[in-house]
Amino acid sequence: MNMKENRTWNHHVVKEGNKSLVMEMIKNESPISRAAVASQTGLNKGTVSSLVADLMDDHLIYESGPGVSSGGRRPVMLLFNGSAGHSIGIDLGVNYLLGILTDLEGNIIEKKELNFKNHSYEEIEKKLFEVIDLLTSIAPPSPHGIIGIGVGVPGIVDTNGSILLAPNLNWKNVNLKTVIETKYRLPVIIENEANAGAYGEKQFGVGQESENIIYVSAGIGIGVGLILNGSLYKGANGFSGELGHMTIQVDGPVCRCGNQGCWELYASEQALIAKAAQLNLPVPAKQELELTTLISLAENGNQEIITLFEEVGDLLGVGINNIINTFNPQQVIIGNRLASSNRWLEESLNKRVSKQALWFQQNDLQISFSELSTLSAALGVSAFSIENFISVRMQPKSFV
Template structure:
């Protein structure tokens, strides 16, 4: 019995070492391509025979390809290896309260296709029908490739458990929705469902304004407000996955009642919801996109529209102060649709944050608007999808914390 156990352990250990070497080789190629086999051996410390065997497997799997020759260091010019980012594709979906945005990316996050639709009502069946339509259209864009669609990521404005179940999305009127199972049954591929602010934070860290920072607060401002946290270079989800529901922190004790059941929630005063009263004053039709219409009016010099955005900026500053004082981040990034109104919101926001935060919290703090604007969440969940495909071959570039 013991002999069999030893043989089983030895086989398992050999399997683990082999796959660990393969992961290391692929990671090195992704980070440094084009790169030769000899350079991989130098960078990883693996012997040339091990590198060669792992490269053969990766070539057979079409995750890498050869191109060359490269520069010679005094002998035969080496064949260079590159990561095949076109070996497969992922789909990233951002479900907002008044829109659905879908993107198709390759395995490095380059956008290869895009589709979006407005949402005029949040009826579940209506949203699912439009969601299917967008995904089907993106699938039709996929070029011929070894792995085709490797996964679908979906960001939703609500509380999502670590198992991908949507427990509550108050601005959509959703409660206890298992979107993951529904999508996997239809598309027969891995599906990741994530809070859209977490996805946005990840998108900014990997592709956007937060690339060079390890402590980031991402504030997603649309019809509601969500907050994603990157702390110590890790996405922080909390014990059960519900961290970041700061759009529902109280900033007005005797304030308006929110759809979540609380009163005086931050998102009632600093999101697109707060534009409604201003738009009504200006006689803007409810059938129009209020944010875009208000931006057009502000560009034309409308004082009511400009004042509306300035007030939103001040209220955003109030909430950001609380977050900064709690987490002491290096960077705060404001994203999603409201980032289009940066021109009028930025100065009031910065003034409020500077005047009201603790003076020592201001040292080295950066407050930026997203470079990705409306695409942060879609890119974030697309990255979750293709990293999930690669994770058996390459360690995650941004480890995920569950505590």
């Protein structure tokens, strides 16, 4: 690279950084004036005005009416344009598929959920396309249209978005990212659903005030997402958080992952259903024994089922206690489908943690159940897609 090319490259890098800085300020602080952006970023007013013009040309921000005056003429205010495009977030579970359409601020415009059982990869792929097609068709008109698709999956995903192993789906080495990108010609992000759920809670849920969060995704299996010092921790190759497969019973039953005595065999939706199947329950012959059925029985006062929920809550506490003693978090959030059973899980879970967690680990510790419930992971991957889109738009126009 010669000196002239180097100067040009450095100019692009500086402009991209400044544009990102201005964009982030407006997105987080809107409505905000140009003068306030300049003051808070340390950039001169001419630079801010030029970058604001670029962002307005790209429909990412817009002007509103005058703000409050500090003595002179009332300033024109700048706002982030959340309607400039839309993102699709998919939570691909073992026995369900939840898709959401959001604007660029994460507001849910539409959602669609499908339930299934023991489907092949081909059958799930077909349902995935159905949901994406539906959400795309009902997206309101916008300057940028659908800006990306994010998919959270219950398995090990590498940093390139390849699904190395999803034991509860019986998937191994599945490149779903390439499949979706080829079909829709859109940027696609594939992420572990617990990582996505942790990020969803940090951005939009009960974790917004905490910097160190353990998110426990309790569905058919158990996944764990880690927010450490305010950032999602994924490990060297993206494989962190597989704590559903930590051993809590030596020589216990064999898990689909190949190990024995994994936590998810005792404290998950599949564990609850397996235990309930051993009881003589008043379930109609044609009705599937599933979580919604058990919740209905518990709501109607079936003490056997309530006791099973309490046992699962206790065993959730066993694993959570181990995680607390390892990471010393501010907050533990229980999400995914079992979070809707919190009224029967909470007491036994908290009792186990207070009994066994080291006393100094419990200082300032908050244990919460997700208010987003099954939406956390879908919101998380939608947010990843939005951030990727905005990052690309921050590049100089000749690079976009």
